[in-house]
Amino acid sequence: xxxxxxxxxxxxxxxxxxxxxxxxxxxxxxxxxxxxxxxxxxxxxxxxxxxxxxxxxxxxxxxxxxxxxxxxxxxxxxxxxxxxxxxxxxxxxxxxxxxxxxxxxxxxxxxxxxxxxxxxxxxxxxxxxxxxxxxxxxxxxxxxxxxxxxxxxxxxxxxxxxxxxxxxxxxxxxxxxxxxxxxxxxxxxxxxxxxxxxxxxxxxxxxxxxxxxxxxxxxxxxxxxxxxxxxxxxxxxxxxxxxxxxxxxxxxxxxxxxxxxxxxxxxxxxxxxxxxxxxxxxxxxxxxxxxxxxxxxxxxxxxxxxxxxxxxxxxxxxxxxxxxxxxxxxxxxxxxxxxxxxxxxxxxxxxxxxxxxxxxxxxxxxxxxxxxxxxxxxxxxxxxxxxxxxxxxxxxxxxxxxxxxxxxxxxxxxxxxxxxxxxxxxxxxxxxxxxxxxxxxxxxxxxxxxxxxxxxxxxxxxxxxxxxxxxxxxxxxxxxxxxxxxxxxxxxxxxxxxxxxxxxxxxxxxxxxxxxxxxxxxxxxxxxxxxx
Numbered sequence: 001x002x003x004x005x006x007x008x009x010x011x012x013x014x015x016x017x018x019x020x021x022x023x024x025x026x027x028x029x030x031x032x033x034x035x036x037x038x039x040x041x042x043x044x045x046x047x048x049x050x051x052x053x054x055x056x057x058x059x060x061x062x063x064x065x066x067x068x069x070x071x072x073x074x075x076x077x078x079x080x081x082x083x084x085x086x087x088x089x090x091x092x093x094x095x096x097x098x099x100x101x102x103x104x105x106x107x108x109x110x111x112x113x114x115x116x117x118x119x120x121x122x123x124x125x126x127x128x129x130x131x132x133x134x135x136x137x138x139x140x141x142x143x144x145x146x147x148x149x150x151x152x153x154x155x156x157x158x159x160x161x162x163x164x165x166x167x168x169x170x171x172x173x174x175x176x177x178x179x180x181x182x183x184x185x186x187x188x189x190x191x192x193x194x195x196x197x198x199x200x201x202x203x204x205x206x207x208x209x210x211x212x213x214x215x216x217x218x219x220x221x222x223x224x225x226x227x228x229x230x231x232x233x234x235x236x237x238x239x240x241x242x243x244x245x246x247x248x249x250x251x252x253x254x255x256x257x258x259x260x261x262x263x264x265x266x267x268x269x270x271x272x273x274x275x276x277x278x279x280x281x282x283x284x285x286x287x288x289x290x291x292x293x294x295x296x297x298x299x300x301x302x303x304x305x306x307x308x309x310x311x312x313x314x315x316x317x318x319x320x321x322x323x324x325x326x327x328x329x330x331x332x333x334x335x336x337x338x339x340x341x342x343x344x345x346x347x348x349x350x351x352x353x354x355x356x357x358x359x360x361x362x363x364x365x366x367x368x369x370x371x372x373x374x375x376x377x378x379x380x381x382x383x384x385x386x387x388x389x390x391x392x393x394x395x396x397x398x399x400x401x402x403x404x405x406x407x408x409x410x411x412x413x414x415x416x417x418x419x420x421x422x423x424x425x426x427x428x429x430x431x432x433x434x435x436x437x438x439x440x441x442x443x444x445x446x447x448x449x450x451x452x453x454x455x456x457x458x459x460x461x462x463x464x465x466x467x468x469x470x471x472x473x474x475x476x477x478x479x480x481x482x483x484x485x486x487x488x489x490x491x492x493x494x495x496x497x498x499x500x501x502x503x504x505x506x507x508x509x510x511x512x513x514x515x516x517x518x519x520x521x522x523x524x525x526x527x528x529x530x531x532x
Contacts, residue, residue: 007032010041010055015235023112038062042070045077057086072101073373081122087241094298101374105298108241111209167191168285171212173202175221186274199224203232206239213288219248230262323358348397367496370503377504381528382428384421385410385453391432392451399440409452419455420528423504431500434493435521439465461523468512468519
């Protein structure tokens with residue numbers, strides 16, 4: 001008996017929903033709900049807990065990929081296994097599904113057996129989400145620990161099969177035995193041949209667990225004709241995408257149009273020319289062979305993506321933990337203030353280097369999650385004024401050669417409890433560091449860069465520097481890879497700053513005063529309400 005799972009099937013075609021539910025029932029999965037599109041599915045997910053979602057990709061109202069991204073961006077549902085059903089062959093679309101956190105991909109046409117395999121794989125793969133942060137000193141960026149308990153297993157060994165792959169299967173459907181005999185001899189030795197003398201048997205073969213790769217289908221048959229066979233095939237997951245070549249004596253345009261509407265890929269007119277028929281089938285079978293490999297290709301893409309995620313998780317954990325510890329030690333030595341000026345300068349240089357590496361690791365992991373909708377925020381109170389001062393102190397040492405005057409100001413009096421931001425320490429530090437760095441790089445030598453913290457809800461930080469953002473890039477200032485006149489600039493600083501702010505329900509904007517020749521970067525972040 002299969003595991004008891006609460007499964008939601010999402011498809012805009014009613015017949016497909018019912019057939020999939022029937023397949024699941026035959027596999028022993030009895031608790032199945034049905035949704036007609038992504039919007040209905042999301043409403044059901046909000047009301048009821050499901051163990052698995054099986055969704056078609058292309059749907060009106062809300063597509064399968066949009067539904068997947070909504071689930072992965074929800075803290076309540078982020079872990080939910082999700083199987084995407086698709087007939088798409090574009091790698092870019094599959095990469096989108098993988099980067100959005102799909103648990104498994106099911107390529108049409110698929111059988112009940114392949115569906116069972118997909119469910120097992122999806123349930124075995126637990127979607128990772130950040131774990132609650134450990135208690136840390138948030139005066140400086142600390143190592144987040146979203147993967148402390150992840151054990152990365154080596155990929156299973158691949159056992160190569162020595163036998164040759166089986167040739168494609170061709171189903172011949174005709175109510176006349178002589179016609180079946182002629183067709184079978186044309187393709188004998190080239191393909192595996194199946195034959196059906198009526199529409200009912202043909203449909204059973206196409207909707208079974210080993211559907212053919214191509215169907216040569218007679219139109220004029222007693223009982224269920226070829227058009228009815230094709231219509232019913234398009235309503236079953238196993239046969240929905242099996243290509244059909246109609247073989248018919250009909251030559252009128254209406255019959256040909258009806259066949260095309262049912263998804264026919266070609267028409268062969270009786271009497272049959274064996275040489276031409278063989279050539280046309282052989283040509284189309286090359287396409288069939290390519291599609292036969294799609295599931296394996298998508299499985300490999302998904303496995304490689306998961307291996308990459310595992311490596312990134314290990315890298316993030318193995319680098320950021322020691323870095324945070326080293327930064328804490330260095331900052332403790334700096335705060336002790338019992339050493340000479342040269343030693344302090346060297347310690348600040350060490351601190352700066354470690355913070356830069358931490359920032360790089362942060363950008364290479366968290367930004368990817370934010371961009372793909374996989375990041376889940378675990379907000380905590382942050383001493384934002386202390387963090388801002390720390391960033392400015394580091395920048396003061398970094399840009400000493402420009403002889404800049406860097407200062408921090410606030411709108412609250414000394415002795416008043418400093419306001420607390422609500423967010424992630426690592427993201428907030430990277431956000432402030434990127435913007436202060438941007439202001440210092442843009443400021444002319446011997447000018448001032450002033451960062452002012454304003455209390456309120458939300459908190460606001462304004463960073464003002466001399467110099468204005470060049471006119472040509474103002475509209476694209478926060479876009480990826482936009483830079484102007486900076487040696488070695490990547491164009492990622494302001495882009496990542498806005499992403500990091502929005503991931504914490506904040507925002508980043510700018511204001512340019514062409515008359516005063518100043519640029520102001522404006523950051524807003526949620527604040528912790530003061531005690532009543």
